[in-house]
Amino acid sequence: xxxxxxxxxxxxxxxxxxxxxxxxxxxxxxxxxxxxxxxxxxxxxxxxxxxxxxxxxxxxxxxxxxxxxxxxxxxxxxxxxxxxxxxxxxxxxxxxxxxxxxxxxxxxxxxxxxxxxxxxxxxxxxxxxxxxxxxxxxxxxxxxxx
Amino acid sequence: xxxxxxxxxxxxxxxxxxxxxxxxxxxxxxxxxxxxxxxxxxxxxxxxxxxxxxxxxxxxxxxxxxxxxxxxxxxxxxxxxxxxxxxxxxxxxxxxxxxxxxxxxxxxxxxxxxxxxxxxxxxxxxxxxxxxxxxxxxxxxxxxxxxxxxxxxxxxxxxxxxx
Numbered sequence: 087x088x089x090x091x092x093x094x095x096x097x098x099x100x101x102x103x104x105x106x107x108x109x110x111x112x113x114x115x116x117x118x119x120x121x122x123x124x125x126x127x128x129x130x131x132x133x134x135x136x137x138x139x140x141x142x143x144x145x146x147x148x149x150x151x152x153x154x155x156x157x158x159x160x161x162x163x164x165x166x167x168x169x170x171x172x173x174x175x176x177x178x179x180x181x182x183x184x185x186x187x188x189x190x191x192x193x194x195x196x197x198x199x200x201x202x203x204x205x206x207x208x209x210x211x212x213x214x215x216x217x218x219x220x221x222x223x224x225x226x227x228x229x230x231x232x
Numbered sequence: 233x234x235x236x237x238x239x240x241x242x243x244x245x246x247x248x249x250x251x252x253x254x255x256x257x258x259x260x261x262x263x264x265x266x267x268x269x270x271x272x273x274x275x276x277x278x279x280x281x282x283x284x285x286x287x288x289x290x291x292x293x294x295x296x297x298x299x300x301x302x303x304x305x306x307x308x309x310x311x312x313x314x315x316x317x318x319x320x321x322x323x324x325x326x327x328x329x330x331x332x333x334x335x336x337x338x339x340x341x342x343x344x345x346x347x348x349x350x351x352x353x354x355x356x357x358x359x360x361x362x363x364x365x366x367x368x369x370x371x372x373x374x375x376x377x378x379x380x381x382x383x384x385x386x387x388x389x390x391x392x393x394x395x
Contacts, residue, residue: 179388192385198374201315201366202305205377219305229380231373 111165118166122174129155129162136162140178140190144209146171147187158211181225183207184218191228242298249294256354257282257290272347273338289337293329300325323359330355 102120106113118128125140144156146168153164153171164171172180172188183189189207196208203219205226217225226232257274265279274286303309304318330351334340340347 191381192388194381197377197381199370199377201370202318226373226377229377229384231376231380 115165127155129164131162143190144193145187145189145215182221189215246294246298249297250291253290272340293333296329
């Protein structure tokens with residue numbers, strides 16, 4: 087693989103061009119990683135690729151080594167692993183809620199503490215998500231409660 | 233981001249349970265210590281003091297209750313059970329542990345119904361008080377969390393607007 091970087095003072099917007107024989111899963115992954123920098127996520131559904139705004143995502147979870155992005159109406163599959171998404175998205179409004187999920191803080195409608203130390207979160211689409219005890223402390227800290 | 237419990241967190245809980253049980257014991261000893269000192273080893277010194285051996289027994293019990301609590305309410309054990317089910321299991325286990333301790337250390341004559349009734353009443357009062365305190369604390373925490381969420385969302389929107 088050959089990597090070329092050209093710097094030019096006059097360029098206002100960075101332009102990344104990938105030249106390849108065919109689109110492989112590895113290249114798709116690179117593209118997805120690049121899109122996250124722009125707060126865009128690549129989601130796949132019914133053999134189609136969608137570019138989603140990170141703020142549209144309610145939560146992300148992983149099951150059977152697959153990662154899923156949940157919006158208000160749809161579910162998309164991502165070619166990135168949960169930890170890769172977490173690395174980038176935790177810089178903005180997302181936080182780790184359990185070993186298998188990341189939640190968008192801005193898409194939380196309400197939350198309440200459970201008696202066993204977990205936090206039950208109701209998303210803007212009325213779906214409920216659980217913040218495990220392991221990560222509840224961080225959320226409380228972020229909300230200024232702890 | 234991930235908060236991990238250290239040995240000190242567990243020790244803190246053990247000491248908390250220990251302190252509460254000893255305070256209750258002091259209260260009972262002060263009121264009825266002299267009358268029951270021949271019946272129970274817990275009040276062998278009457279209303280004057282609590283024996284060191286009794287304190288150690290209660291410390292051991294506090295350790296068992298803390299272990300039980302972490303086993304039942306961890307994310308690994310009885311993962312899909314409801315809080316109510318776990319609480320019932322916890323109460324049953326506490327009664328069993330108490331019966332064992334009562335037999336082994338002679339806390340009270342286990343063949344008499346009166347000590348059991350006294351145990352049930354004091355356990356019931358402590359349990360109900362703990363539940364009420366927990367509900368009040370949870371409600372306050374929920375209110376604070378909701379306010380924190382609204383505040384955080386507003387701050388995020390402001391940041392986005394400035395960008």
